[in-house]
Amino acid sequence: MQWIAIDLTAQRAWLMDGENVLDERRGATPAALVGDWPGPQIIAGMPDAKEAQTPCKVLPVGGAFPTIKQASPAQRLPHAAAVAGFLDQHDDWDGIVCLVGPEVHWVHVSAGEIVSFATSVTPALAPTDWTADDFDRGFERGSDRPEWLLHLLASAQAAGAPDGEVLGLLVGADLKAARPYVLGQQVAVIGDSPLVSAYVRALKSQGTPVTEHGDTTLRGFIALYRKLAET
Numbered sequence: 568m569q570w571i572a573i574d575l576t577a578q579r580a581w582l583m584d585g586e587n588v589l590d591e592r593r594g595a596t597p598a599a600l601v602g603d604w605p606g607p608q609i610i611a612g613m614p615d616a617k618e619a620q621t622p623c624k625v626l627p628v629g630g631a632f633p634t635i636k637q638a639s640p641a642q643r644l645p646h647a648a649a650v651a652g653f654l655d656q657h658d659d660w661d662g663i664v665c666l667v668g669p670e671v672h673w674v675h676v677s678a679g680e681i682v683s684f685a686t687s688v689t690p691a692l693a694p695t696d697w698t699a700d701d702f703d704r705g706f707e708r709g710s711d712r713p714e715w716l717l718h719l720l721a722s723a724q725a726a727g728a729p730d731g732e733v734l735g736l737l738v739g740a741d742l743k744a745a746r747p748y749v750l751g752q753q754v755a756v757i758g759d760s761p762l763v764s765a766y767v768r769a770l771k772s773q774g775t776p777v778t779e780h781g782d783t784t785l786r787g788f789i790a791l792y793r794k795l796a797e798t
Contacts (some may be wrong), residue, residue, distance in 0.1 A: 568796075569606040572788035573597065576612035576645040577668075580604075586789050609788050609795075611646040622682050625651045626794055632787070635681060642686045644672055649757055652786030654679065657755075663748050667758035667766055671741060673748045685748055687741045695761040697731030699768070705735020706769055713740035734762075738769050749775055757783055 569589070572581045580600035582590040594600040601608070610616075611632035619633045625647050627633060632646035650664050654676065666672040671689050675682040705728070708719055719736050722728075742749070753776040756766050763779060770777040 569604075570792060571601060571604050571606050571608045572785060572792075573600050573608055573610045574612060574648065574784055575600075575610065575614075577784070581785060581788070582606075583789075583792070586793070588785070609791055611648045611784070611788070621684065622680050625654055625676065625679055625681055626791055630791070630795055632791070635684075637683060640685070642684055644674070644681075644684055644686070647674075647681060648787035648791075649782065649784045650674055650676060650681065650787065651790050652783030652788075653755055653757055653780060655786050655790035656783070660755075662753035662755065665754055665756045665766060667756060667760045667763045671766070673745045675748055675752075685745055687744065689737045689741045690760065690762055693734050693737050693762060694730035695734075697734045697765065698729070699731075701729045701731025702735040702738075702765060702768065703772070705732035706739040706772070707735070709736035709739025710743050711739070713743040716740040734765060738762075738765055742769055742773070753777070755780055757781075
């Protein structure tokens with residue numbers, strides 16, 4: 568059966584036949600994404616859809632991935648399709664899914680549920696061109712004194728520090744803040760951002776069990792399609 572997977576957050580869509588991709592396109596509006604493609608739709612990131620609140624199931628009941636909100640601290644996850652895609656390939660997995668995209672989301676997953684999550688805006692501030700040595704130097708300083716982050720960034724700017732050092736400062740402070748989530752957990756870092764490898768490197772340096780994965784969003788759509796087809 569043909570159907571359409573629509574990720575409104577990333578402005579992309581796939582025309583599917585069962586679990587096989589027939590076509591892919593990008594567009595700024597739902598109409599542009601659907602175009603002349605036939606079939607029912609599974610949508611992620613609908614701004615006017617009913618929101619889910621943590622804790623909640625990763626796979627929703629209906630044919631859409633809702634926005635997920637958390638009351639305390641106040642956080643917003645555009646949708647959990649990528650988390651669903653990862654869990655579809657890793658049964659009974661518990662731990663932290665680190666989604667690296669326009670934002671970084673540290674998502675605590677257990678028994679197929681999103682228990683809680685924390686979000687940072689590191690990607691909006693971070694350069695993407697870096698070397699390991701520069702990154703490590705910045706990461707050590709950022710994780711050692713995260714409360715000085717704004718002052719450390721100002722100092723790096725004044726000194727003309729390389730981009731990798733600036734990125735290390737940001738990731739170091741981010742990981743320090745995420746420590747309550749990461750401590751004692753396995754972590755899966757997911758995404759196609761250039762920053763994915765930086766987070767993996769940082770987590771490994773702290774002895775955290777970590778794996779790196781590409782974008783799993785489409786796999787999440789397929790998992791929900793399969794669930795709906797079985798009901």
